[in-house]
Amino acid sequence: MGALARALETFFTGHGMAMATDQAERLAAGRRQRRIDAVPETLRPAVDAFADLMMRSRERARRAGTRPRSDSTVEAALAIMRDLARFLASERGKEDWALTDVHDVEAFLAGSPKARKRRLVVLGQFFRFARSRKIVLVDPSHGLTSRGVSGFTGATLTLDQQRVLFRRWTTDPVVHPHEALLGMLALLHSASSREVKMLQTADLDPRARAARLGDRPHPVPLDPASWAVLERCLAHREAQRTDNPHVMVPRQTKSGRGQASTAYVSHVLDACGFPPRMIRCTRLLDLGNTMDPKLVAAALGMDPEATMIYLADHVDTGRLSNQSKTAGEVTCRT
Template sequence: MGSLARALEAFFTGHGMAMATDQAERLAAGRRQRRIDAVPETLRPSVDAFAGFMMRSRERARRAGTRPRSDATVEAALAIMRDLARFLASERGKQDWALTDVHDVEAFLASSPKARKRRLVVLGQFFRFARSQKIVLIDPSRGLTARGPNGFTGATLTLDQQRVLFRRWTTDPAIHPHEALLGMLALLHGASSREVKMLQTADLDPHARTTRLGDRPHSVPLDPASWAVLERCLAHREAQRTDNPHVVVTRQTKSGRGPASTAYVSHILDACGFPPRMIRCTRLLDLVNTMDPKLVAAAFGMDPEATMIYLSDHVDAGRLPDQQDRTR
């Protein structure tokens, strides 16, 4: 149905001159089917049966006059089951729901901490349904809480990956200046995407080679490699002949004075294969575990509680006394 047909339908149904079509229902059915089709083949029948169960429950709720599930709720639940099925098949090597255990569920929930509560609700619904249908013997989500484990649980870069990225952004002239700037400031100075997006030329001090980043209380001194990348980005900005005060200027913003869009900044590092948040968290994790977390919070303009999540319970083996010396 095109835009004109939808407008006519709204007009005639709104004036009681025609009955509404089933366009919305057919579109919703298509969206549900696409999510089911994306589930690995061996795990798909159970998800398909779960979708049918949710639709039957919705019809019963409508007849009973209670609040039925909306199309968006059903589609979100199927999307979560699709992601879990893909995770089990690719990451855990499991092709049967009966093989799922609590460790698989916990690892899946840890992959997206912010969505833990919503995911856990859907997983509980699915595994209760699967147990009633004898698809699984036990509910692996039972006993798990919506509150995730304390501390930082995200992914970080290894030392070798950091070296590769450092060489990429400091030695390859083909890399876009915006990628190199965001990458270097995140890798060495823990800069967020927003801090780089809002960075203006007035924040730079060429003589002291420092810059203001976000809400940090003090200027950040830049090392020679970072300053060289910044100068390259400024040259790219100068070539655009813009009056925009920001350092990162795009084709859409060069004629105005606003910062680059959030969507643009979030995709700057797509070519390197690592998101800005992952690179920044790597730096914060290293600083907090090698320095006083309160000093890191003061330097970054963060609350002391915010840095404590990066404080792991791991003790560097180099700081422990030699085991052989202790046994002598």
Template sequence: MPARNAAEYGSTQAWDCVRPCWQRHPDRPLVRAENLIAELDNPPGWLQDFTTDLATKYSVGRACTMITSLGRLLRDGQPNLPQSVLECSRRPGRSMGSLARALETFFTSRGLAMATDQAERLAAGRRQRRVLAAPDTLRPSVEAFSDFMIRSRERSRRAGTLPRTDATIEAALAIVRDLALFLAGERGKRDWALTDVHDLEAFLAGSPKARKRRLVVLGQFFRFARSQKIVLVDPARGLTARGPSGFTGATLTLDQQRMLFRRWTMDPAVHPHEALLGMLALLHGASSREIKMLQVVDLDFRARTARLGDRPHPVPLDPPSWAAAERCLAHREDQRTDNPHVMVTRQTKTGRGPASTAYVSHVLDACGFPPRMIRCTRLLELVNTMDPKLVAAAFGMDPEATMIYLADHIDPGRLPDLQSQWLQAPP
């Protein structure tokens, strides 16, 4: 064990020589915790285990800094109960701090405390920012619509139906905010009652690809506004999407698929997360959410299968896909993490949550194609070469969801040459 002070070396010069080594010594957090326990009159029983957990997940310097911050909390005279310490460790603002996140992960995994409401606080802040961005005269109705969606979600949870997610509510508020800015800035209207169908048509024309989604939200908002006497007539009632009902997205060509397959199976410089997400999307039609929620226990190493999302049966993985999964597991092992997910990032290796949606959406940036485009290519091929109902059953989808991928044309290679038959037919 390195010396703890210069007195044991007899000179300050000797201590200066050994100090850099002690700064990186793996026992330094444990010694810091021992000193803290000796200073406290009633040290909590979980402190030693928490220090060990920090030492295995963080660097020596970061672990010591967090133990020092924890010591200030334990000396303030407040109760040392896990829930109280967790609440006191939270920082104000959008991030509750690394110490609070580490305490939350440690306490919840051992059943010592309940998880914080940090996610709810962040969602409330995002909603508030969208509401405040609306013009002053139109803002009260936007705020009332936000409260209405929150109350509807609570009723849906109590009733056991499918509630709106935070992302859905935030997207709806963003559309209503954009409409309010458009009415005030482009149309010179600062009262919702003055909105007519021509205003909505002009607003929808600004983003034709988002017409369907915007029209759904505008219908919800103006039905709410009419029920609250904000408007007398619903201007969105007679509007229609007027768009094709089938799949209109972009897909990969066969040469592009081959190029991506070679990239993810032969290029060792490709990040393991990119290879896993790309191969499962290209060959098995896996979504980004299915892959980011995939855990180690979902992999059957003997049968080489994986349980993806809500699919009713395990998905057999071909050798290239299984090799990509093994690369990802090796990358996870190098991070020395207790996170149960296969895809572990620098932000999630100290916790137990999945990778963020923002991270997963940018994993394939290096290859130049988004995950949705690759997945839709596979689904489009399967639906047009197999029974759509079988595809829906295999993927855990509603039968109606696969119908949009049915192409409106027939592959000429699958039909007999009718023209030659007509020419050979007797007159």
């Protein structure tokens, strides 16, 4: 269904002149099927049966007048099972659900600590279903808690990778200005995707070469390399002849005044091969371990607890005194 057909449907159904089509249901069914098809073939039948169970449960909930699962909830559950199946097949070399153990589940949950609680709920539902169908003998998710490790466990960039990205964004004229802007602000100023997409021309101070980012209490002074990238992005915006006040203006928003969509920003750095979160966490990890985390939190407009998780559990030997180094060497020799 195209944009015109959707607009006409909204108009006629809103005025009671026509019945709503099943377009949304057909689209949701297609999204569910794509997630099921992405599961490795040997593990797919169990996920397909689990999807049927969720759909039947939703129909029973509708008839009973209770709260049924939404399409997004079902799709998120199927996406989690797709990711687990891929993890088992590629990382663990297991092609049968019966071979899954608690160590496999724990390793999968550790891959995304922030989604641990949601993932564990879905895994519990699936393995209880699988056990009732004799697909597995035991529930490998039983006994696991939603509380994971409290420290930072994500991936970061090495120094060589940071140098490569810096040269890419400052010297390569082929790189899109939006990629260079988001990458440089994240790499050098720990800017989030939200702060970059909300940045407007009114937030810039050309005389001081500073910019107001998000909820930070003070303008952020930009180094010459970052300011040059910002000017390149402004030139790209000027070439579009748009009245949109934001600095990052994609094609979809140049005729309006809204900010770039989350989907667009999340894919801006696809060409460099690293997600924005990894680049920002690299900078936050460095700041948290070289400065006072409370001062970092105050400068970035964050809660003090948010920067404490980036503290490492070891001390760099280069920061120890000679006496401490000697004691450490003696301990290592012992």
